[in-house]
Amino acid sequence: MAGKLKRFLVDQGLVTSDDAQSGSTVRTAPTQTASIVSTPRPVATAGIADTEYVGVLREAMAQSTANGFKEFQAQLAIFESVAGMDEPMRYRTALTALSSSSGIKRNDIVKASEDRLRLLVTARDEFAHTIEERRKQELGSNEADKSATHIEIDNKRKEIQLLEGTLQQLEVKSQTINQKLTAATSAFSSAYAVVEAEVRSFLSKLTQYLN
DSSP: HHHHHHHHHHHHHSSSSHHHHHTTOOOOOOOOOOOTTTTTOOOOSSOOOHHHHHHHHHHHHHHHHOHHHHHHHHHHHHHHTTTOOOHHHHHHHEEEEEEEEOOOOOHHHHHHHHHHHHHHEEEEEEHHHHHHHHHHHHHHHHHHHHHHHHHHHHHHHHHHHHHHHHHHHHHHHHHHHHHHHHHHHHHHHHHHHHHHHHHHHHHHHHHHHHO
């Protein structure tokens, strides 16, 4: 994994420093790349490109050792401000100047460009692999936590059901106790009334008869 890409993924929290140091890369199948000079590819327009990612990808391409790409771009930049030159003329003029000064030909530039495209595809595949591994790791852990939480909720529900059953039994017991105590109070009150009436009647007679 390229140095800047490695550091960037660590900074983004997509990999740990240990993962990055392991240097594990993704194996990619050989890519059939058409000439990027003769066959322009459509440019993605969805969203705005993140400047950090753009920098990382450009650095990944810059790891190419094939000559021709940077040299040709440098020549193009020289003719960029020349008045009266359209883009096809600038390309042809830059190629002529480059071939004369360094011997670099059109095919060299094409091969160098395709080599950078190869490195770009590799960086893309490494990034996709990293994202997928991270997704599996974090989602797997998250799903396990969700399952454990569901189990805990089910256990709590069962515990609540048991507690509700216990509460219902206690309510019945309270009703039974209240009924028992109410009956005892009623019986005692009736007995008290009888005995009290007997004593009061006796006192009344004593007062009346023994005055």
